[in-house]
Amino acid sequence: MPPIAPDGPRRVLPVTGYTLALSWSPEFCKPREGQRAHRVQCSGDNGRFGMVVHGLWPEGARTWPQWCPSDASPNPARVRAQLCISPSARLVARQWAKHGSCMTRRPETYLNITRILWRSLRTPDYDRISREDDLTAGLIRKAFAEANRGWEAEHIGVRLNARGWLEELRLCYGPRFRPAPCDPRRFGAQDSAPAKIWRGL
Template identity: 55%
Template structure:
């Protein structure tokens, strides 16, 4: 099922885009992070998927010291970056920590660092989420990269300068860039004070857009929104 759905999706891909990176200058060598500490293993049938895209300037404003590759500027400047591809079960539950092995190799992580500029986060995403939908890290990263490259991201820098910006303005910008995407499949995560944190794109088991559950959809279109540009 996964291979058939992704083969069809790959035919619809736009021109290759490793990430919404304004610049991306990754190091020639990847330093492996410590192995993640596993949590409780939960196995269940997969009902849907979420592709979570963090807004990097906001992440770096809050936690930049902990992610030097993403936030120091030495590797480039990033807009939306892939937080993770998450399989989900029914009734608001999700499979997790199905295995922390095999660990990805530096050669498997390197091609995806412009998409997720953090070796630690890439391995964490594989161990916590990807191991419940693929047998090996490279299989999980391949699925995530195909979905990632199928998306055209809105110009959040431009939107950030708009007076009286709303969550609905961001959703509208996304569906304009991605004809055929239903706006009910575009979840938004914002802070309590209204700053953009993430977009969460909701897919069915066939990797086609699906309406987000209420908890994942986030604020209504009418809610005010602010976008930190990192300037």
């Protein structure tokens, strides 16, 4: 497993909810297609990814817990099984060390919860949606909510980059892993914000 070093302060805080961050892989890979570090996700050797799991993040009342003390590390075989939804061993190891360690004592539990949440979701056809005229962050939210029973637009954060391209969905959960309204930090772009979705062509 790749070594992971903290890049910020340790914050051990009560958990008030969770965010499941889903990255739009074509946008992530656009400048990284030839990079060895991102070969699994971006080379095309393993097919083309759409939405992938960036991470499952515990949230606190005003900020988020991170880098909680733990001597545990993910089992390489379990990480390998996770690569279909999070196609980078370094990413999986980092998400456990930074976020999962603040949720549970065992990496396997963190990975299992992440997979259960992922499997409960349906990803809209964002390739088709990308071709719609006058696409906005609100339409991206609406498409996800319509594809997933129990989800409303207020539960879905949309992160666009500075040029308006979709980077990530941030799905907001309450403490019992039920969809919950996003706070402004996680909600991201307003519904009226113009948006574009890179299809990887």
